[in-house]
Amino acid sequence: MTSPARTSPPTAGATARPPRPSGRPNGQWKVDGTTPLNHNEAFKQESDPLAVRERIESVYALQGFDSIPDDDLHGRFRWWGLYTQRRPGIDGGRTATLEPHELEDRYFMLRVRIDGGALTTEQLRTVAGISEDFARGTADLTDRQNVQLHWVEVESVPEIWRRLEAVGLSTTEACGDVPRVILGSPVAGIARDELVDPTPVIEEIQRRFVGDPSLANLPRKFKSAITGHPSQDVVHEINDVAFVGVEHPTLGAGYDLWVGGGLSTAPRLAERLGVFVAPEQAPDVWHGVVRVFRDYGYRRLRNKARLKFLLADWGAERFRQVLEREYLGHPLPDGPAAPVPDQPGDHVGVHAQKDGLRYVGVSPVVGRVSGPQLRQVADLVEAHGSGRVRLTPHQKLVVLDVPPERVDPLVEALEGIGLTARPGPFRRRAIACTGIEYCKLAIVETKATASRAITTLEERLGDLAHLTPLSLHVNGCPNSCARIQTADIGLKGQIVQDDDGDQVPGFQVHLGGGLASQDRDEAGLGRTVRGLKVTADGLADYVERVVRRYDADRAEGETFGQWAHRADEEALR
The missing domain is CATH 3.30.413.10 (Sulfite Reductase Hemoprotein, domain 1)
Structure with missing residues (x-):
């Protein structure tokens, strides 16, 4: 799509006016x-x-x-x-x-x-x-x-x-x-x-x-x-x-x-x-x-x-x-607030459509795929009776319109190319930005760091399957493309000091954030703890430690976000 050149701002609703009589202009x-x-x-x-x-x-x-x-x-x-x-x-x-x-x-x-x-x-x-x-x-x-x-x-x-x-x-x-x-x-x-x-x-x-x-x-x-x-x-x-x-x-x-x-x-x-x-x-x-x-x-x-x-x-x-x-040019009617969601909004897994067909949500690891893999997805989707997919705001992929009898074969075929409809709890809820691999703003690597942490955490925390899956968001800089302030555990990339006093890649930690579509009664931003930083190599160790502390300290029915906002700072370290 091309458009004609324009050398000045649009005139409709944007007529130039004299500067403010006092105060510094904001460019409105x-x-x-x-x-x-x-x-x-x-x-x-x-x-x-x-x-x-x-x-x-x-x-x-x-x-x-x-x-x-x-x-x-x-x-x-x-x-x-x-x-x-x-x-x-x-x-x-x-x-x-x-x-x-x-x-x-x-x-x-x-x-x-x-x-x-x-x-x-x-x-x-x-x-x-x-x-x-x-x-x-x-x-x-x-x-x-x-x-x-x-x-x-x-x-x-x-x-x-x-x-x-x-x-x-x-x-x-x-x-x-x-x-x-x-x-x-x-x-x-x-x-x-x-x-x-x-x-x-x-x-x-x-x-x-x-x-x-x-x-x-x-x-x-x-x-x-x-x-x-x-x-x-x-x-x-x-x-x-x-x-x-x-x-x-x-x-x-x-x-x-x-x-x-x-x-x-x-x-x-x-x-x-x-x-x-x-x-x-x-x-x-x-x-x-x-x-x-x-x-x-x-x-x-x-x-x-x-x-x-x-x-x-x-x-x-x-x-x-x-x-x-x-x-x-006219008022809008007053309206009610939407009810609090009672289900996660990532659409991972197998679900019934209103027309009797099924949709299948699958998870790559923090959104990292490849051209050959996407080609395989297109081939598999067509081979199992569908012609449509959707991408999600959670770095996931959803296949629409799958006949019920083709669901299990499709799920297994997608699993074979690295896209699972049955992800572990950390893989399901993790996202990561582009990171230092390609981004000029980034300070640390994100995709591989998150992938390693997910693998380690799902091996170590298998005994905590009774917990609601926690969101882990990994960002390479302060700009929050990976929504760190709205994760259970959000990580903002920066250079930190390790135990030997060396400057190494690491993260500032945000805890207890979440949105209404993430098992929350209401949206809220995460909490930071003064001086709480982790190295990239120590990420899995830290997450394991804080999740186990939550499991030990939580009250009946208390979410990670609720606990993280009330816990003593020492419990979050």
């Missing part, structure tokens, strides 16, 4: 005017970031990496899902001291946008082929329902786009200051207990607004989630906007609207606006929330530019008023 277009206050804002106005596609196809893919200017390479390329990846051999202690050109390789991470995580086997096979032909066989399933590939050269990007778009996929706005991929329930349209199918809403938002130039210059990234399933399976509390299925006593099935969630270094959970959104209204309400962010979001400092900071200052009541009066 509707308050301070549209004059850029930093270089990021300047380059977004100088040239529509989406227009970089034409230069990639006609110049950079022909002339190579060295022909790419800085604002395109480190800026506008993100609007098409491209980041330079980390150069091998640079240790984590140097991450914060080197310039981008010193950290980066001449290869790219490419993010394939998959709204709602929905893939046909033809699309999955296409992604597998791109991985095999252009990405050295790499592939990761992310906790945003995307697929990430590595080792991509700019010369290959036009052919990659051609193959993706031939089967209805794209990398449009997979990164950048734009509406990112829309999380959707992996069992949308098929679950027996679904309140409302979000698929039409996701498809309309995608059709109307992805690649829209008027939304291509937001203050920062904008994350969305939509589900109609009672497990609330899209981690809605940590998205900029989320629609959660609910039954209104008089208006029927629709959505509860949440706004302003996000993690990173300043975590904040989203808030309910207290409104009910009918399914047919949801795309316009989504559009309204995005435009509030575009016009009122803070642009002066990028570390204060997410929607959560605006909501923290305004509060939910004022946000609702601005949304209704300035962007929708």
Whole structure:
């Protein structure tokens, strides 16, 4: 998808105004005017970031990496899902001291946008082929329902786009200051207990607004989630906007609207606006929330530019008023909160669909797969009577539409290629970010570290099968792509000191976080203990120690999160 060039901000709802009479401007277009206050804002106005596609196809893919200017390479390329990846051999202690050109390789991470995580086997096979032909066989399933590939050269990007778009996929706005991929329930349209199918809403938002130039210059990234399933399976509390299925006593099935969630270094959970959104209204309400962010979001400092900071200052009541009066032109009815989930939202295992078929959720290890493995998945799924899969916000994969008599053979076949429908408790609940292997921001390795820890823990803690599975989230830096603050045990990568006084890779520990879809009565952020850090090599030892202490100390029915928040610091070390 291409778009016409635009050199100035959209005029609708964003008219330039005189600066504030006092105080420092925050770069809010509707308050301070549209004059850029930093270089990021300047380059977004100088040239529509989406227009970089034409230069990639006609110049950079022909002339190579060295022909790419800085604002395109480190800026506008993100609007098409491209980041330079980390150069091998640079240790984590140097991450914060080197310039981008010193950290980066001449290869790219490419993010394939998959709204709602929905893939046909033809699309999955296409992604597998791109991985095999252009990405050295790499592939990761992310906790945003995307697929990430590595080792991509700019010369290959036009052919990659051609193959993706031939089967209805794209990398449009997979990164950048734009509406990112829309999380959707992996069992949308098929679950027996679904309140409302979000698929039409996701498809309309995608059709109307992805690649829209008027939304291509937001203050920062904008994350969305939509589900109609009672497990609330899209981690809605940590998205900029989320629609959660609910039954209104008089208006029927629709959505509860949440706004302003996000993690990173300043975590904040989203808030309910207290409104009910009918399914047919949801795309316009989504559009309204995005435009509030575009016009009122803070642009002066990028570390204060997410929607959560605006909501923290305004509060939910004022946000609702601005949304209704300035962007929708009508009030929304008050609505009830969705009930607390009574089931996990990862969809692992075998489950009945509403049409009598089955869906099968399987777990790789912390999202790490490969191109050949994805090709095998496509072949096996088709051989067992299905043609659809879904990716989940928990780095899992769900096969839809399996005839009951084909379930057991499919489960065994997937097990044979490393994808299990019967994972152990730590494998089931673990996720990990990309880590230092490819990411320029990372300080420590994550995927292999998490994998080793999972194997060790499931060997050592087999006698604690009576415990509810615990979530283990491993992140390579402070930015929380792996949602460390919302895990039972969250690990933030940093350099730590071992027992010999040496500087080694390790983690700061967060304990007792969780979301409503993770066996929690309510969402909450994890607790940190002053000075509590573990080395990467000592990770499994620490987790074993704290889990056994929880088992010994817990009260009847007490969850790990409840215990972790009340326990003495010494018990958590």
